[in-house]
Amino acid sequence: MNNEINPWGSTDIQDYSKLFQDFGISPFEDLIPTVPKPNKYIRRNIIFGHRGYGKIIEAIKNNEPFAVMSGFMPSGHVHLGHKMVMDQIIWHQKMGGDAFVGIADREAYSVRGSSWEMCKEIGINEYILSLIALGFKPDGHIYFQSESDKIMNLAFELGVKVNFSEMSSIYGFSGNTNISHTISALCQSADILNPQVEDNSGP
Incomplete structure (x- = not known):
């Protein structure tokens, strides 16, 4: 097993x-x-x-003040597992949290081979519209990773702190893993760090 x-x-x-x-x-x-x-x-x-x-x-x-952050890879239809995560984000937002949602199009492109056009279409029509329909408030933050310079800059800074051996032990990367795949993992770490930076009223 x-x-x-x-x-x-x-x-x-x-x-x-x-x-x-x-x-x-x-x-x-x-x-x-x-x-x-x-x-x-x-x-x-x-x-x-x-x-x-x-x-x-x-x-x-x-x-x-506190924040809630999660993200979705726009590579397919929204399912019940996604809805459970969306419900959690929205509940925390209603309880006073600053809500952040990252649409992980860089991950979908590098890991699943989805086109940028498909990432955009699925990200909007499946995930963003579903979040809004379920009650996500407009004062929250929804963004595509590929369109956020802040996320890419944070990912670059995080990349200085880790090496490929550490990334491989965490994510199971091998010699066949494309470099963009590893960068997408750093982008996810940047997503988590983003609510904590000073620009977002973090510590």
């Missing part, structure tokens, strides 16, 4: 306790009683692990 976990495949996980230990994940069920107005995914234990989410709960309770 393949126990390797990477962002571009699926793995049948048999032992979540080991996964929690390896990645420093804590059970979410202990936090459920403290979450203000928990959504259905929290109430039903569909969300079952976290790292440091207590800080978000405190921010919600005290009306302090």
Whole structure:
């Protein structure tokens, strides 16, 4: 059985306790009683692990600034798994979070071979329109990675801090992996860093 976990495949996980230990994940069920107005995914234990989410709960309770960030690769139709993520983004936005959504067209182009035109069409008609229909507020941030100089600049800065060996151990890259694929992974790290920079009222 393949126990390797990477962002571009699926793995049948048999032992979540080991996964929690390896990645420093804590059970979410202990936090459920403290979450203000928990959504259905929290109430039903569909969300079952976290790292440091207590800080978000405190921010919600005290009306302090926090951000929620996720992204979607525009290479196919929106499915129920995507909707679950969208619902989480929108719930956090309603709870006071500054919401960021990255449309990972660089990843779709370099990993799935999607054309730029297809990335744009799918990104808008499938993902952005779905987010808006589900309740994403206009004060949130939705962007295509390829159109964001800020994301590319952050990815470049992050690239100075890692080497190919480290990237390979994290993402499973090999000698056959194209360079743009590795850059798209740095762009995802830049997506995560973006809400934390000073321009976005980060620390």
